[in-house]
Amino acid sequence: MSTLTALARAQAVATGRAQPIATVRHLHVHDHPMVLIPLAMAGEANAPLAALVGTDPAEPELLVVTQPRDRDERFRFADRLGQILTAYVDSFTDRTEEIPVDRGKDVRTRYADAPQLWVPNPAGVDFLRLFGRSTRFRSVDGEHPVPITVPLLGRWLTFFANSAEVPGSSLLLNAVQALGLHWATGQSGAEDAQLGVLLAWIEQGAAAARAVENGPVAGPATDPDFDNKVLAPLIERSAPELPEVVRTLLLPTWDRMWRTLNLLRRMPVGDRVRQRWDGDKDAYTAFAQHVAEGGAPQPRRDGAVAAAARLQRLESAASRYAVQRAFDDPLVLAEYRLAGAAFAGTVTLAAPDRVDDTGKRPVLRPRIMVRTGEPVRVEPGTTLTSPSRPSQKARVVSVTRVHPPTAAPSLPASAPAPAAPPSSALPAGPDEIEFDVLLELSGGMGRKLVAEPGSVPAVGERLVLTTLSEEFRRGGALPDPAETPWTHGGPPTYEESPA
Template sequence: MSTLTALARAQAVASGRAQPIATVRHLHVHDHPLVLIPLAMAGEANAPLAAMVGFAASDPQLLVVTQPRNRDDRFAFFADLSSRVLPYFESFATDAEDVPVDRGRDVRQRYLDAPQVWVPNPAGVDFLRLLGRSTRFRTTDGEYPVPAGVPLLGRWLTFFANSAEVPGSSLLLNAVQALGLHWATGQSGAEDAQLGALLAWIESGADAAREAENGPVAGPATDPDFDNRVLAPLIEQASPELPAVLRELLLPTWERMWRTLGLLRTLPIGERVRSRWDADRDAFTAFAQYVAEGGAPQPRRDGAVAAAARLQRLENAAARYAVQRAFDDPLVLAEYRLAGAAFAGEVTLANPDRVDDSGKRPVLRPRIMVHTTEEVRVEPGTSLTSPSRPAQKAKVVSISPAGAGRDVLLELSGGMGRKLVAEPGSVPAVGERLIVTTLSEAYRPGGAFPDPTETPWTHGGPPAGPEQE
């Protein structure tokens, strides 16, 4: 937990109301999302009991497995679920746009939009992952055939579950984490996992949250008391009342999910959210085309090289997402200012036309003086960036005491045009309030990984031959 989030939690306790920890929305909220609330049978590994799905708050569709231990009933449920959600996924794989690549020398295709799935909590994401793994390898013929949509559903659920691991992705979101990214409550992190209590803190305060704590669960697990007292007798008797009971159980969570979406939409969207959604559209386009071309299901587990490459992509995405959130949101950037990774000040001197001719050819290198009263924990030679001019680098030339603060001399490069005269507005002017930070959106190149056939047998490569033993 960050320092400012801890402070916000303390303020929430004192005031009885949740406190904002973001000034903008850091995720994409689709105009037409798919809301999916899974419910599993307790004590059974990945045995679905029901799901409430739909595309509008006024139209919840309930799917029920009357006998969760019965294989045929489970796969009938999977088939029914696939018939509801696959047309939604496929509806986005139609109109595409040309995206320039290779500095405009070529183009590639990207679908104009992508689907978005919402579940109540992280456990819902894990349930979809297990559901995908249990269905994507099924066959539609042979000894135990399944309906045609079932293995395809499994592949799509696996795709969305994998995307949920990518920091900043908005293809599969859960309401608990989305709310926690923007508000801090006065309860513990474990209590925040209860969607009803978390939402009540944000909408109405602590008293409402206490009342919501005993409300219906948000899935996928059911309450043990409910299982023993209500659910077990209905399943054993194959009671026709089961759907009505489950609908009553899930409807409060359904209504809270749509309130969550409405609440998030009230926040102004962060500037860099759109570029991350473009990356999501790229991922969706690539997978949709892969499926259309008859690609194989995702493997049960990655090989050593594929796992290492995926880990690096996730690490790069996490670093990029942290920087983008800070650049979009002053409240997030304030945390870095407290840690000494950023400081704010006023430009007191500026030489926008300075040219450095000490090298082989003259280059534009303006210098500015920034006076700050904040702690400066960087050394001369450090490269800094300003969120207001992310393409421009500012090298620390010197740091000197000045009254109650410090004067920091910065030399600028990049983001000023290609001439020896800076473009208007590209160099901070005297009197401008400026924030600079060690954070950077600079491209992070991928690592070089060996071909899987070139790895040792311990990492999936070929076994040693007789001559190597």
């Protein structure tokens, strides 16, 4: 738990209301999402009992398995769920858009939008992953055939579940984590996993949250008492009222899911959310075309090289997502300021037309001086970035500790940089101590020896600088699967016995 989140939780306890920990929404909320609330019997890891699904808050469709241990009935459930889901995902294939590539020399085509699936909690994501794994390899012919929609359902559920592992992806979202990303309550993380309680903290406060603690579960597991006292007798005698009982159990969660969506829609969206949604559209386009072309289902498990490549992509996505959230949201960036990875200050001097002619050809290298009252824990030579100019790099030339009201030194364009004191000489001092940070800028100013207007921070501008960067980092090279040792899937090696 971060420092500011811990503070927000303490304030939530004191005030009895959930506290915002974000100023913008960090995920894409679709105008036409599909909500899916799965339900399984307690103790049955992958035996579906019911699902409430749909794209219209007023018209959910209820799917019920009256005998959860009956294989044929489970596959009828999967067949109908597959029909609903495939109809939804296929509805986004009728419009395409052209995306320029290779600096505008060529274009590629992708679907103009992508589907979005919502479940109540992380356990719902896990259920979909398991259900997808149990259905995507089913045969549509042979001894025990299933409808063609069953393996298709499994492939799509696996695609959505895999996308949920990618930080920043919005193809499959769960309401508990979406709310927890933007609000902090005065209860534990385990208690936040109950959607009804979490939403009550945000909408009404702690008193309302206590009132709904024992309300209907959000799935996918049912309450054991409900199983023993209500569900088991209904299943045993094949009671016709079972669907209505299940509907009554799920409807409160259905209502809370749509209230969650409306609550998130009211927040202003972060600037980089659209960029991440474009990546989701690319992923959806690639998989939809793979399915349409008759491609094979996802493997049961990744090989060694494929697993390493996937881990590399996930780590890269996590790093990029953390930086994008910080650049979009001052509250998130404040965590990095507390940790010394960022600081805010005011530009006191600027030489926007400074040219460095010490190399083979002259290059534009403006310098600015930033004065800050925050501790500066970066070494000279460190490269910083400002969220307001993410394509521009600022190299730290020197850091000087000053005591107000000392006037800022002059900054002639050709003057050599002052000697930089060692970082050990720059402790976080009392409030009256400030720092002058001399920075040399590169990038984001055009291709000429004169900076484009507004590309160099002006005197008086408030600036946030951080060691975080959105710059693309190429992953390490991975071997061909055939070149890995037999312990990692490659071919075994044999030594010739001596003659």
